[in-house]
Amino acid sequence: MNEDIKAALTTGRLTLFLGAGASKSCKSRTGVPLLDGGQLAEALATEAALPYEQESLSVVYSAARSKLQSRLDNFLESKFRHARPSPEYLALAEFAWRRIYTLNIDDALDKALAQRSKQNVETFIAGDSIKNQDQVFERLDYIKLNGSIDRLSDGIIFSSAEYAKATGKALPWYEQTASDFVENTFLFVGTKLDEPLLKFHIERYKEINGKKNGVSFVMTPNASEIQRIDLASYNIFHISGTLLDFTNWLNSNFKKPISAWDLATESIPQLAVLKSDAAKAPGYAALFENVTLVRPDFLPRETTNVSDGQIRDFYKGFYPTWDDILNQIPAELDVLQAILSALDNLTQNACILPIIGPAGSGKSTALMQVALRLSVRPDQAVYHIAEPVDDLLGTLKAIEEACTDNIKRIYVAIDNLDAFSDDLVVALSHRQVSRIYFIGAERENVWARKTKSKLRRFGAKEVVISEFSHADAIKLLEKIQEYGSWTRLGKLTPEARIDELMIRSRKQLLIALWEATAGIGYEKIIQKDYRSLQTDNDRIFMLIIGLATVNRAFVPAELLNRTLIQLGLLRQAPSLLENLAGIVRAENGKYSVRHPIYARYLMDKIVDPILTERAVKALLGAFSIYPAPVIQHISKKEARIYKGIINHNFLRNVLHGKKKVILGLYQSLEKKFERDGMFWLQYGLCYRDFGEDDAALEKLRVACEAYRMPHTEHAFAQQLLIIAPKLDDEIIAFEYLSEARAILLRLDSSIDSDDIFPICTLAEGEVRVVHRFHGDGEARMKAAEYAKELRARLRQTDGDQYMNTMRQRLTSFASSGKWVENSANSEN
Structure with missing residues (x-):
């Protein structure tokens, strides 16, 4: 064995791939060798x-x-x-693994894993839906690519015909094997080097990676010189030996088997400092996925050396890394002290400090800088969350458990606060955490429209980041001179440099920095970058990542690889990433475009929507491999991408309102998402956008049948109320009203949908139907009834803005007979 295998094993990057030779010492149920x-x-x-x-x-x-x-x-x-597992299989099962693939159909390893593995083993065959790899290794994916003896009805792959079908069909776990080849080290054990399926994977591996192969290994008793040379050309190296040799090596090199916790702490270093008694509990490590312990000695540092004279990515418009914050690459602006002072005044009743401002104003940077400042105080602990976590309440409880009693104040810094708002309401309403105070960054328009109404009873007065001061301009110029592009600014006088920044400071900080250093508008900067891309493949690669960035999310490597497979571009990924240097960043297996402002401007103003449509279709295709409903089988961070790009409003914007293109995209995905309620919900709302009410109703009815959930039922009921007053048949119209009323009254006590309460939808819809068929007088009486109802509700909802607007409209109609239209009543 060698150090490469040992390093891959201990860091959770080693994937086992077992062939027939690996089962050689196993016995059948009658006791004879398999x-x-x-x-x-x-x-x-x-x-x-x-x-x-x-x-x-x-x-x-x-x-x-x-x-x-x-x-x-x-x-x-x-x-x-x-089958009876061999001692070798039992030894393998003692260790935690990232994934295990096998070509064998027997159940010997299944038995060994059931008896000895401390991981939660989930078994798949090639045609099963994908599950993303468990980042904290508590789940072991065990994939039987040729089929399984306990699932013969699903087919096995032994014959040439079956093999041909398998290689020609887009089976999810075959695609995942290709992705895993790219991302990890493989160890093949007990495979014949001329085995067709192995050859298929080797050839696919070569095709995917081109000349930039990772290192993998094949272990068999022997191989000819020609075979060794052939394998080495793919960076797959032969090791003479058997599975027994491998398990003997494991036992001699490790005093105790590697556990899931060992691999998790290697992957998430801050887990190592948590309380040992809580840390070993099942599911504990998963609670800290996407959570960063802010402590200078534990923060992630750059893995590649950055030369002193190199322009830093932060000054090219990228979000800061923790390495940037630790090295004080961004300037610390005056607003930082205002935030720190406000934090000292937080109480348990007002425990959230919102930091708000327009996109690109420096909120995320300030949040990270404040978190680092707070972390140096000995009686405080600070955690930073930049991406959604699957169980926020569980994570918050685990954070409190992880902090010793001498920690008096715990700060949790949350970027994109709105994504966590519903979970925060649950956690804080029931006082389930007591030592945690929150700092949250959010865009000003999102805060005003959605988040403030949910969190204001728990929050302090928000800190607004908008224009920067003269003193800030001086600090910014010092940092730009040291770490940014100084070519243009360096030619100006010191006074002119300050004037240049201050003039542009009427815009967001990010845009001001772009324009001041380049001397041209940010629109032209982005146009220039886009024109530098040589091929449509470069552009579509950028667009795939940009679609996530616009929705304030990173693209995980597995999702990106599956998307590229949809387009036949996976083999080009390394060169595509090189071509997009300075536009796309790859960090810790996640990808992003410079900034949401950058990505949004590209899609809205520059990119041909046909190319965007290809990127959307491929990315959605990568989600179609999950069981329905998709949203329940992916992580919250991936759910942000899925919900964002399938949304009818989003597609209308990025595809420039082109009806044929947008509807064509949804139509092309009908079979892939035929059981997914969210897909049909957005499909129906898309038809509503284009005024095709009957088609919208049909799709929304399918959405309710596919997966009944409050948002879908609300949209369906709303569509009934849109159509009812347009009908000529009063009986059918009131049947629609009756059906909608039954749904909305049932929903009324439990949900509000994107700030649109079911009672508001019912009030407006019923008044319109009554007005259409029973005249002005009866409709005004009905409006007055609902206005009175909403007035009472407003006292219970702390004066919700949308509900109050609806009350005013109903009151106006009841008194004057004039109905004030409001575009805010559409479902999002």
Whole structure:
């Protein structure tokens, strides 16, 4: 063995790939050794009463299947079901693994894992839906690519015909194997080097990686010189040995088997400093995924050296890294002291400090700088969350448990506060955390429209980041001179430099910095970058990542790889990333475009919407491999991407309102998402956008049938109320009203949908229907009834802005007969 394998194993980057030779020491249920490929071919020929002349297993299996039909399944079960695991398999099962792939259909390793593994083992075959790799290794994905003896009805791959079908069909776990080849080190054990499926994967590996192969290894008893040279050309190196040699090496190199906790702490270093008693509990490590302990000695540092004279990515418009913050690359502006002073005044009743401002104003940078400042105080602990976590309440409780009693104040800094607002309401309403205070950054318009109404009872007065001061300009210029582009500014006088920044400071900080250093408008900067891209492949690669960035999310490597597979571009990924240097950043297996402002301007003003449509379709295709409803089978950070790009408003904007393109995109995905309620919800709302009410109703009805959830039911009821007053048949119109009323009254006590309460939807809809068929007088009476109801509700909802607007409109109509239209009543 070697240090490369040891390093990959201890960091959770080693993927096992087992062939028939790995099961050599296992026994059947009758106690005889399991058959290898040649022995199975001979036994199949005998069972089928066919002469055996050393034909390959694939040929013999095909002939035996044709002759024996269903009786072949009974034969296979007698040989491979209820197998007895070998000592080697039991030894493997003691260790935690990232993933294990196998070509074997027997259940010997299944039994070993069930008996010895401390991980939660989930078994898949090639056609099963994907699950993302568990970043804290508590779940082990065990993939049986040729099929499984306990799932013969789902098919197995032995014959040439079955092999051909498997390679030609887009089976999710085949695609994932390719992605794993790119991202990790493989160790093949017990495979024949001329095995068709292995050859297929090796060729695919070569195709994917081109000349930039990672290192993988094949372990078999022997290999010829020609075979070794051939494998080395793919960066797959041969090691002489068997599975027994490998497990002996494991036992001699590790005093105790590597655990999931060992791999998790390697992946998330801050876990190592948590309380040991809580840390070992199942699911504990997962609570800290996407959570950063802010402490100078634990913060992630740059893995590549940055030369002193190099322009830093931060001054090219990228979000700061923790390395940037630690090295004080961004200037510390005056607003920082205002934030720190406000934090000292937080109480348990007002425990959230919102930092708000327009996009690109420096909120995220200030949040990280404040977090680092707070972390040096000995009686305080600070955590930073930049991406959604799957169980925020559980994470907050774990953070409190992780902090010793001498920690009097815990700060949790949250970027994109709105994404966490509902979970925060639950946590704080029931006082389930007591030592935690929150600092949250959010865009000014999102805060005003959505987040403030949810969190204001828990929050202090917000700190607004807008224009920067003369003193800030001096600090910024000092940092730009040291770390940014100084070519243009360096030619100006000191006074002119300050004037240049101050003039542009009427815009967001980010845009001011771009324009001051380049001397041209940010629009022209982005246009210039886009024109520098040479091919459509470069552009679509950028767009895929940009679609996530616009929705304030990173693209995980696995998701990006699956998307590139949809487009046939995975093999070009390394060169594409090189071509987009300065536009796309890759960090810790996640990808982003410079900034949401940058990505949004590209899609809104520059990129051909047909190209954007290709990127959206490929990215959604990468989500289609999950079971329905998709949203329940992906992490919250990926859910942000999925919900963002499938949204009808988003697609209308980035595809420039082109009806044929937008509807065509949804239509092309009908089969892939035919059981996903969210897809049909957005599909129906898209038809509503274009005024096709009957089609919208049809799609929204399908959405309710696919997956009944409050938002979908609300949209369906709203569509009934849109159509009802347009009908000529009063009976049908009031049937629609009755159906909608039943739904909305049931929902009314439990939800509000994007700040649109079901009672408001019902009030407006019913007044319109009554007005259409029963005239002005009855409609005004109905409006007065609902206005009175909403007035009472407002006292209970702390004066919700949308509900108050609806009350005013109803009151106006009741008194004057004039209805004030409001575009805010559409479902988002």
